Amino acid sequence: MWNKMKLWKTSKAKMAEKDRMTAIKKQPIPDHVAIIMDGNGRWAKKRALPRIAGHHEGMKVVKKMTKLxxxxxxxxxxxxxxxxxxxxxxxxxxxxxxKLPEEFLDSFxxxxxxxxVQVKMMGYENQLPASTRGAVAKAMEETAENTGLKLNFALNYGSRAEMLEAIKQLTIDVKQGNVDVEEIDEATFSSYLMTKELPDPDLLIRTSGELRISNFMxxxxxYTELWFTNVLWPDFSEEHFLEAVEDYQSRSRRYGGIHNEEIGK
Structure with missing residues (x-):
């Protein structure tokens, strides 16, 4: 009897999740979601475990969020x-x-x-250990022809460094006559960034309760929608991800303007 009851509850939960996914898919899905995965160390400390235990647990969450x-x-x-x-x-x-990228990518x-899924990376890879670079390069090569989700790891990445490097390269091109300074616009500058092949994020999720961007993109x-949660990354679940997407769908994105129905109000 207990097993039948448990199976019934599991089946009911799966049906509810399926209905929820269907409803979410009927609304605009964010093309690009970025996540600041924070709280691994605190998760481990709460359990009297070494910090690396939190990082290891966090990798399991990466797998779940990628699939979802x-x-x-x-x-x-x-x-x-x-x-x-x-x-x-x-x-x-x-x-x-x-060592985590090698362990994670080899198994996943x-x-x-x-x-x-297509694996991508942005960051200063030359400063990474050879084994780390090799694991990422292998994953990128073997998934290069995939046409589904782009799983982009920001590894040894910092936004200020990225922008300074972009300015330097843009300045060089201006001096060499490759770029007319009067024609530099946002699109021009964006083309010098590590994300030049990606759209700007529609939704940013940050876990662990911290309310800052931490030099990220x-x-x-x-104009990204920001969503913060107190949940530590190893405890972040499919439920939390769906909640973030639903919250995103409830917002009105104006990009500095107003909607037609708001004119005159």
């Missing part, structure tokens, strides 16, 4: 995996974080290929 985003029809999922400032952390933690790559987030 792909099912929803999100076209790009950018994950802030390691910032240019994270090198300041203890060496043993940094060393572990550098067959599923990514099956799910038609400062130019690209100009």
């Amino acid at each position: 985003a792909n099912r929803l029809g999100v076209k790009t999922l950018t994950l802030y995996a390691f910032s240019t400032e994270n090198w300041k952390r203890p060496k043993h933690e940094v060393d572990y974080l550098m 790559l067959p599923e990514l290929i099956e799910e038609n 400062l130019w690209q987030l100009a």
